[in-house]
Amino acid sequence: MDPSDEHSKPAVPYAKGWQFRVQAHTAPPPTPVTHGCCHIMKQETQEKTELSQLEWCCRYPPLPGQTGTGSVHLEVLDAFQVRDGCNAQVFTAQVLQASSDIQHLQQGMTVVAKMYDPLYFDDDEGFVNPFRCVDKHYTYEARVYNVLSDMQGWLIPKFYGSYTLDIPVEGLGHREVRLILIEYIPSKSMQQLHPKDFSQSARKQIMKGIVDFETMVYYRDIGLTDQHPRNVLIVQNGNLETDPDSQRKLIFIDFAGALLGRTRDDPMAKKINMFYGQYISPLLRWKQRMMRWEFDDWIDWDWDSWIDAEYAHTAPTITPEMQERFGPPSSCSP
Incomplete structure (x- = not known):
């Protein structure tokens, strides 16, 4: 052989x-x-x-x-x-x-x-x-x-x-x-679906579900490195062909690339204050381009303004130290 x-x-x-x-x-x-x-x-x-x-x-x-x-x-x-x-x-x-x-x-x-x-x-x-x-x-x-x-x-x-x-x-x-x-959950991934088949309000609902899930998992000190439409399943409770905006829920899959402790295990990476066990507001992290670029086809609105409005209630959780680590909300790159 x-x-x-x-x-x-x-x-x-x-x-x-x-x-x-x-x-x-x-x-x-x-x-x-x-x-x-x-x-x-x-x-x-x-x-x-x-x-x-x-x-x-x-x-x-x-x-x-x-x-x-x-x-x-x-x-x-x-x-x-x-x-x-x-x-x-x-x-x-x-x-x-x-x-x-x-x-x-x-x-x-x-x-x-x-x-x-x-x-x-x-x-x-x-x-x-x-x-x-x-x-x-x-x-x-x-x-x-x-x-x-x-x-x-x-x-x-x-x-x-x-x-x-x-x-x-x-x-x-x-x-x-x-x-x-x-x-086994009968569904389709976002990658299998077409954003144009969903209204903007439905796509905003979907993206909010993604932000909420990732933020919740990050709060548990798990960093998701493979956020992608193929890893988000949409379970439709109505007929997707006739009513794409019918009631739905999101299911998240594929955690093989996750990071426990929010970051790699390199000695230098571990010296950075990651605020383990603390809630980090989407106002800080989700204005960063890298957090959402895989979902750009689903977004046709002013993302930063939307994040500001949806998560304004989380602003009191942001400390000066968090702003220094993640960048202040107003300076996050578009």
Whole structure:
């Protein structure tokens, strides 16, 4: 087998109809996030050229954590994101059987499985180490769902636990893949929808929901680094085609890139006063261009004036120290 031949990889296994059994798994503590922590090292690049993709994966299993006794038998239903070159493989699956010690899962349920599989990870043309990346994504996402447990079934999907899967590898034994199971919510993401189909008042309502959620999560010392329309689901209680402004709610997904403690773990970053555990007004943070630029297609009004009006009641929470750290409201860049 030619190690340099990408076709030496087997086909992505998570195809419709594929059945597999996963074991309950407690994720280890989140890995430290520092500058360049997921970049591939020179010796790793050399090693990669000497091994096949499968051999490389078997050599570097995921972080151990703790495997439990519970198990779930699943069958793949439909793909959301299943292909080579993704950060995660995501699909719906039907629960065929769940052991009695797996709570909240019953036979016949449809769930979403998110697989952190390094074999098919987008390694940015060899720039990043897929094993450290999937360890980071798995440990952080599992932790964030637990920290935000009171939001499950309301602002985020219900979390059905973290698991591990053994995939047989001919001649090499098996390789381990970590995953989480979450609630399946029939909906469309903002990325799948067209802003022009919504009135301005509806889009303002949607954007306020996004600002409120991010601010609430930040208050719990979690920084969301992947705020994007693809990660905001809109659950419509009416007919989207005939009445796009009908009653709706927002569900937020994908916390693999979250930062616990609001910032990276670099020593210099940790010296900055982040006001842990304190509420930070959107008047400070949400006037910054980087906070909303992914949603620009949904915004056709004066953003700063709108933020000023919507969150004027939070002004008394702003201290001079916060203004110094985040910039005074009047000087935030448009």
